[in-house]
Amino acid sequence: MDRRTLLKSSIALAAWYGLPSAPLFAAARAASDIADGESEAFSFDWLQQFAKDLAAKAYQSNVEQLPPTLANLTPQQYNDIGYDPEHSLWKEMNGPLDIQFFHVGMAFNQPVRMYSIAPGSQQAKEIHFRPDLFDYSKADVDVSQLEGQGDLGFAGFRVFKEPSLTERDIVSFLGASYFRAVDDTYQYGLSARGVTVNTYSDGKTEEFPAFTRFWFETPEKGATTFTAYALLDSPSLAGAYRFIIHCEDERVVMEIDKHLYPRESIAQLGITPMTSMFSCGTQQRDMCLTFHPQIHDSDRLSMWLGNGEWVCRPLNNPPRVQFNTFGDDNPKGFGLLQTDHDFSHYEDIVGNYHKRPSLWVEPKGQWGKGEIQMLEIPTTGETMDNVVAFWKPEQPIEPGQELNYGYKLYWSAQPPVTPELARVRKTFTGIGGFPEGWAPGEHYPEVWAKRIAVDFIGGELKHFYDNDIDIKTQLDVPEGDVKQLDILWVEEIEGFRIQFDWYPTSDSTDPINMRLNLTADSKTVSETWLFQYFPTPPEEREYPKHPAAV
Structure with missing residues (x-):
């Protein structure tokens, strides 16, 4: 199964969109202990050893052939x-x-075994699939085909929290090693994964490791935190995971410890991967083919590098596949953020993009050298996730190793940390080559240019403006000519807008990586804006004709 097939299958599910979950039964059945398996010893140490032993053996797929009705x-x-x-x-x-629990069906044909850990013990019992756990009255399922199939297992699970214990889930694990969580809007957005293998690697086919077993510790009475353990397996590696999941009022926080055991050499191992969608936004308004002004789950990759630098990389819907790397040593954090939560900026009552959460990674311990890598894939709509970002360690990945990573995931409207410096509010693009407020015509030569504007807010910018302290730009554009650079104070946002016109000096359409930050009193006062601009093809570099010239 490839990424697009998997995501196309799962994205249509109401559970992922945060809509009401499966219908309630008209008459409640008698409650029963669904963990009906034999009691078995369990501990996280045991799971780590089990995963290590599993990696020493040849991989065996557990994908099953489902009855046609499923x-x-x-x-x-x-x-x-x-x-x-x-x-x-x-x-x-x-x-x-x-x-x-989720039922198996469609492309979800890899059974996931579930276990319940008794309170205060190290004993677990399996939860076996049986049809009476589910209601098929509204589904076109021939239940007779399930007879004699044995234990089909489950496809995944979801977590509910008061006051919506049966209406809206807040955490969902479904498909391969994909999982999601919400903030207080109850709106799902981007996804995380347990790990990625060869997402974009020459001559290598992407592999989708899967969680094949979960163990759930029974929480203390009244607790809003619980612990789950998972076994991950794939042809290239096995892994043992511990999730401590805090279901807070305004966000979900996951503390994750994972131990990975490679079966074979891996060219590109992705740690803390996240998958999102960017169709169009203020920096690519021409890509908005519907009436919506913006369509995206996330609008930027934000990075807090090991040297303390903050970087904002606006996302793109590129004209062709783009792969970018950002080298670092012991990163402090990174994430795919949705920073715009104004409904009027989307006008979308189905996708609810203004409610979608951000996802921030906070590493635990020293991760050493590596790269934050990001893949952006062209998309013509909003039903396909087309952005993948993750940490790739510098060290070669070889069989017999044990790789240990700890980190926190914050699912919230905004990340738990923000720079004290001024930060990027938005990026805008449009036609250039003439002063603001005018248009190309007889007073200005019709030399095609692209205008790019970047808004910076926060930090000490208001102080600098009120005290007439000069703001200067450090702008690096490696190709083309930059003209008409303006530094404009915008009272409505209490920030500065930096805008400039970019003039092509060749017919090349290769992407150009632009870099910008602000300085005052000889010190950096903003995060760094990194923007990958795709030059317009030469045959399209012309202005619309003015009516007087027609």
């Missing part, structure tokens, strides 16, 4: 399979958290 489901039919809330994992605790 394999041929449409996304809507799949979503119509309900789960009986009376059989939720922690139903009898009457607490603020509960867990329900």
